[in-house]
Amino acid sequence: MTILSTEPRGTAALLVNAAGQYLLHLRDANKVICDPGTWSIPGGDREGEESCRQAVERELFEETGLSVPLEPLTVVNAHGPTGDEGQIQVYVGTWDGDDSTLPCPEGIMFKWFPAETTAWLTMCPWTADVIALHQKTAPVPVPRSASAPARVGRSRTRLNVIGVHLYLEREDGRILLGRRHPDVAFAGDHFHFLAGHLESEGAKAGLIREAEEEAGLLVAPEDLDLIHTIHMLDEGENTDGQPRLGLVFRARTWSGTPEVREPEKCLEWIWADPARLPKPMVTYTQAAIEAISRGETYTELGWT
Template sequence: MASPVSPSDHVAPQAANASALIYNDRGEYLLHLRDYLPGQIWEPGMWSLLGGGREPQDATLEHTVRRELAEEAGLRISDLTPFGVEEATDDSGATLPIAIYAGSWNGDSRELHLTEGVMLAWFAPDDLHRLRIAPSTSDLVRRHAASRTADASAPAPQTGSVQGGECRPAASPNGTVLNIIGVHLYLERSDGTVLLGLRHPDSGFAPSTWHVLAGHCEQESAVTCLIREAQEEAGLLIEPQDVELVHVVHHVDRTGDQPRMGLFFRAHTWTGEPELREPDKCTQWKFWDPTALPERLVPYTRVVIEGIRAGRLYSETGWV
C-alpha cells in the first residue's frame, strides 16, 4: 500500500526504489507491461509503473525515477512530485518500499522508445480490473485519481440565468435522461468485406464477441473521436474529409439501462492495415463477408450493418 504525501513532504528514506505515476488530461495512467520472465524480474508478465532501483550516481530518489524514465522509455517529465511510498511484497514475502512520484504527460505511448518490457499503454482507472496488475498498484492509481478529482477546481460556469450576481445553471426539463454517444467505424474494403474486432474475454462489454471498432466521445467532436480511436485501437490513419455518417442507432442494452446513440461513419479511404494496438481490449481483427457475419456479434452491430447495406440511415434496438 502507498501512503500519500504532499509535494513538500520528504519521501521515506528507507525506500531504495522509485516509480512514476504518469497521467494525462483524459485521466488515464501510463502502464508498462513487463516481460514474462518468472524468477528473473519483479512482477513478470504484469502491468506496472515505470521505475527501478536507486544507483550510486543518483543523488535522490527523484534522480532515480527520472533516470529510469529516460532509460526505459526516453521519457522526460517536467513536473514530477512525491506522492507516496508503495510497500510491495515479493514472492518470498519480503516487503520492498518504493517511492512514488507523480507527473503529467499527454503524449502517444506508442511513440516512446521502450528498452525494457513488452509495451506501454494508457488505461483509465475503471479499466484496471481487466488487467493482470498487482492490487497495490491498482489501489495506488485509483487513490491518485481520486486525489486529482478532490483537488480539481470548481466546475466551469454553465449556461443559465444570473441571479444575485451568480450564474445559476439552467435546469434540465423533467424526465431528461443523458444519452451516451458512441462513435463507430464502418470500414468496408473494395471486395465488400467489413472490418470487425473480437473483444477480449475479460471485456466488461460483450466479451468474446465481434464488434466494429468503436469508442465513446470525450471532450471532442465525433469525427475527431473516430480518427483517434482508429489510430489508438488499430493503427489506422483516417483524414476527416474521407469519412461520412452512414447510420445512427438509438439503443439500450437492457430495459432501464442508460440509452446510447451510436454514430456509424464510413471511411472511404485510409492508410494502414489493422493492427492489435490494444490487445487487452481486442484480440483479433478480421474482414467479414456482410452476408456471412459471425454468430457472436453485438446485436445492434448486426442491425446497423444490415441497415447500411439496405440504405437505411436510422435504427432503434432494445426499446420495448
C-alpha cells in the same frame, strides 16, 4: 525561501456509485511501478508546489477524464517500486457512470466492484485497507430501483454515452470487423466495428484517432460520411440502463492495412461478408449493418 509542503506526496481517489460499488483500476504488470498487476484506485504524486487536492483532481482527470467533488477520507502508508515508504492522501467521491466509457490511458482497465468481491481480487494492500475503512464509516447507499430504469419521458436528465463506429468496406463488399478480447468489460469474444467512445473531441476526430490507435489505419475527415445512427438502452450486452448513441461513419478511402495494435482489447481483424456475418456478433452492430444494407439511416433498440 521555499516552504516545503508537509502534505503526503501521494494522492488517490476512491469513487463510489449509488449501488455501493467501488471503481477499481487494474494496473500494468511487469513494470517498475507501485503495486504492479493489482487492482487499485486512480491517483498519483503531487507535482511541483501542488496541494494534495490539486494533485488528486489533476490525476483523476488525466486517468479517467472525470471531475467530481472529492472529500478527504484518510491517509495511508504505502511502498514505492524500490521499497521506499511514503504516505498517500486518499479522497472519496461519488460517480454513477459507465466504467466502459472511461479512456484509461494508463493501466489495463477500470471496473466497478462491490466491496465483497474485492476479497477475490489481487488487490493493492493499501487500497484494500481504504475500502475496508470506507465500509465501516460510510452510510449504506440506496441502490437505484430496478423497477424504474431510465425510459423516454422521464423528467430526470440522463447523459448519453456517444460512441463512434467505422464502416470500412472493400471493393468486394466485405466490411472490417474486429473480434474483441474475451477479458474486456463489454462483449468479450464478440465481433464488432472498429469503434470507441468520444473524449473531448468531435465525432470525426474521435473516430480518426480510434482507427489509428486500434488498427493503424489513416482516415481523413473529408472522407468520412455519417451513414447510420443507432440509439439504444438496455440493449443486448449493455444492461446497466445507460443510454447510448452510436454514430456509424463510412470511410470512402483510407490508407494502411488493419493490424492488431491493442491486443488486450482486440484479437484479430477480419473482412466479413455483410450477408453472412460471423458469430457471435455484438447485437447492435449486427442491427446497424443489417439496417445499412436496407438503406436505413436510424435504428432504436431497447426503448419503450
